[in-house]
Amino acid sequence: GENVEQHPSTLSVQEGDSAVIKCTYSDSASNYFPWYKQELGKGPQLIIDIRSNVGEKKDQRIAVTLNKTAKHFSLHITETQPEDSAVYFCAAVNNAGNMLTFGGGTRLMVKP
Amino acid sequence: NAGVTQTPKFQVLKTGQSMTLQCAQDMNHEYMSWYRQDPGMGLRLIHYSVGAGITDQGEVPNGYNVSRSTTEDFPLRLLSAAPSQTSVYFCASSMASGAYEQYFGPGTRLTVT
Numbered sequence: 001g002e003n004v005e006q007h008p009s010t011l012s013v014q015e016g017d018s019a020v021i022k023c024t025y026s027d028s029a030s031n032y033f034p035w036y037k038q039e040l041g042k043g044p045q046l047i048i049d050i051r052s053n054v055g056e057k058k059d060q061r062i063a064v065t066l067n068k069t070a071k072h073f074s075l076h077i078t079e080t081q082p083e084d085s086a087v088y089f090c091a092a093v094n095n096a097g098n099m100l101t102f103g104g105g106t107r108l109m110v111k112p
Numbered sequence: 113n114a115g116v117t118q119t120p121k122f123q124v125l126k127t128g129q130s131m132t133l134q135c136a137q138d139m140n141h142e143y144m145s146w147y148r149q150d151p152g153m154g155l156r157l158i159h160y161s162v163g164a165g166i167t168d169q170g171e172v173p174n175g176y177n178v179s180r181s182t183t184e185d186f187p188l189r190l191l192s193a194a195p196s197q198t199s200v201y202f203c204a205s206s207m208a209s210g211a212y213e214q215y216f217g218p219g220t221r222l223t224v225t
Contacts, residue, residue: 001171006154032212043116043202043216044155089154097210098162099170100145102154 002027004092006103013080014111021088021106024072029095033066033073036089038105044089048075080110113138116217118203124223125193133188133220135203143206144186145170145214146178148199155202161186162209193224 003026013019025033031052036044050057050064050073057064061080066073077084090103119134137144145160147170157170161180175197177189186205190197200221204214 004154009152034213036216043204043218045216046213049213093211097208097212098143098160098168099157100211100214101171102147102156104152104154 002030002092002094002099002101004090004101004103006090006106008106009104010107010109012109012111015080015082017080019077019080019084019108019110021075021090021108022072023074023090023092023103024070025092025101026071027092027094028068028071030092031095032093032097033064034091034093034100035062035064035075036091036102038087038089040086047088077108080108082110082112084108085110115139116203116205116215118201118217118220120220121218122221124225125190126225127194129193130189130191131193133190133201133203133222135186135188135217136184137186137205137215138184139205139207139215140183141205141207141215142183143208143210143214144180145204145211146176146186146188147202147204148172148197149202149219150199158188158201160211190222193222195224198222198224 034049063076146158147155159178
């Protein structure tokens, strides 16, 4: 089955700096890669996603890049704010589209 | 819309007891799923359903049963609880025909003693 690895497990940045979280996946047939943000005591919330026919996608301060050849994708957050502090998860959907596999998560702390 | 709702929020069980975690969505989503979240391990898929009457196993199905008699509801049953099932459980649903763009519920924190 699919295996998704995520790095780093914790990330501390100063407010206004950029943050980058990286993930690799094992199944070359995977075709959809979402990123979720989880705040304390809440369920994960989808913040951005990318499909395998696209190399990059942006939404305001958040961007995701995908390198299918290397089987890795990354989340970039620019101009970080204290409210960006949360746990972020990457994930990959299998080729059949019926199962989502998550990475282990990154705890992002933005210091004011 | 209430979105995805889960009950109860918290539950404590003794080893061997059974219980059902409830999940409902009011968005007419076909795809629903259950995940468990353990510290440092992300979320792992337990069971999923692509529509009423259809269920299938995910990555960690042992010890859990599901059914999908209606589009709205997707309960998760623990037949004989074990301490290894202590976890936070999340239900999710998607308007897509698969595991894309899923909306998650608020979770149920289960402790088995």
